[in-house]
Amino acid sequence: MNTQTSALARAPFDRTLLLAAPATLFMVALFIYPFLYGLWLSFEPAKGDWLANYHKFFTADNLWPTIWTTLKLALPATLINVGIALPIAFRMRVKSRYQRLITTVLVVPITLGTVLIADGMLTYFGPKGWLAHLLELLPFYEGPIRLTHNYWGVLISLVISGFPFAFLLILSYITGIDPVLARAASTLGASPAAQFRHIYLPLLAPGLAMCFCLAFVQAYSVFPSAVLLGAPAGPTRVISLAAYEAAFEQYDYSLASAIAMIMGFVQLIIVAIVLGLRGLFYRGPVVGGKG
């Protein structure tokens, strides 16, 4: 008995583990090392004690509010993206002739990149853009509406660039749900709305939470559109902008690292909250029985 267990304990080294080595090295070199280096750097301020950077961040009037400024952009943008993508993806779940076409159209922005979107928006939504000209034709249109170089410009750009991502992710979750479940529900008396509420929504909830997290993290690190389409001095002075200024305008890498750490921490908190809520839902296979 004893010899048996020790023989098991000294089982030969599983060589297939070696296959994970390149990926591990890659992770260490590109992610863990820079992260630890940044963490260490953030505790090595140019002057003051080891927490001086963090102290500065939370007392300086042009630094700590960036957390909220960014949240105020990222949270609504994420909610809008997930909220709009869900019903559209739901409508697209059954294969139809238009499914391919609509999916392609919806997904195009993902290939454009933020800068191109910003450029397009400046000409379309700008004070002299097409939209303004169109709106002037309306009798009740009063003053020029401003959709660029402010909060709304950045929000719209976040929606345009983030939507395809949320849509594709949710579409893949929805098409993974066996449609026979909804058919079974319908034979049991569930209207289409009830099928969505009792079958699709609960089965989608974990995927939606995941999608929310990924879309949020993406939106929270908004940078190019905040500069190009926003008002970087004020309402869209986002946290990544503060880090950029610290690093490349004040050459204070230590402070920049501290800001990056705080940014990461805020993202982590939101993700932890959402994934914590996800734990309340069923997470398992989404087919209705043994095939």
Add this chain to the structure above:
Amino acid sequence: MKQDFSELRLDRVTRRFAGVGGKAFNALDELTITIKRGEFIALLGPSGCGKSTALNCIAGLLPLSGGTIQLDDLRIDTLPPESRGFGMVFQNYALFPHMSVERNIGFGLRMRGVSAAETTMRVANALKLVQLTGQEHKLPGQLSGGQQQRVAIARAIVIEPPLVLMDEPLSNLDAKLRIETRAEIRRIHHELGRATIYVTHDQDEALSLADRIVVMKDGVVQQIDRPQQIYAQPANLHVARFMGYRNVIEMDVEGATGDCVELRDRGIRLSGVAMQAPPGARAMVAMRPEEIVVGEGPQGRNTLAVRVETVEYGGRDSLVGVVTATGARLFLRTAQSAAPGDALSIHVPAERALVYAPTPA
């Protein structure tokens, strides 16, 4: 939604699909049948013959391309499935994976706004009926295939539907469980006292369960009859082949007196009963392996001299493959021992040699 009814009438129910190359074909072609309360109907046919299509049309999961469905005097083929209220058991069970057994079974009652207290009581009764009491808090993923099957049945019958539809409900179970659950389905049908439409490709299942069997092929109904009739008097060669008339040989018609037909192919002569309108010059004779016996017939009639080719041992009896002097291959079941190369005399009673008009195989 009706709870009770006296008959369901399907009138020329048709469903078309776009086939390969965009050519439309009828997956279900003019199915006409009237089903009475209390009846157990089996839809029987090979895979792809349109059984599921028929069931889905009745359930409302597929719109019809033609025909009507009436429940007594109510026309239902235009209603969505949730307003028809038929209980349906799916081939892969389709249990809601995120709901406990109890909530799965209670789903239909909750959708109907039945009170919580009554739901609890009726779910408990349904659990008892399918013998799953004690499993109510498990998730479907924690049950065995047979238990999942019974949850699916309980979920469909707890709403006390006028009609229970089952689509190959036993095909995912192992042989032993299949036989047990078969008996259970029959018992539940009796206790419920409504009508059941049961889809299967297994002739034994259809024969043992149904009051009437609908045999289908390529979307077209071939025969609607009691199991005994289907088994002993198949209406055409397709049904005969499907019901186990494995020996089919084409012969010349020599003469006919009433139902009795004399057949001949070079050296061999057989007499059989005509199952279809008087055959022309050629006819097909169909015989079951179980009904061919080793030995001579009375006065040497309907007797063939054959040589044994293959012997497949099957326990109680063996399936013996033989070849006649004219080269026709036949199979018979016999408890006698035989070896390849043996010469035998076999005979088939004239009333068990069924004669059909020749059709391509």
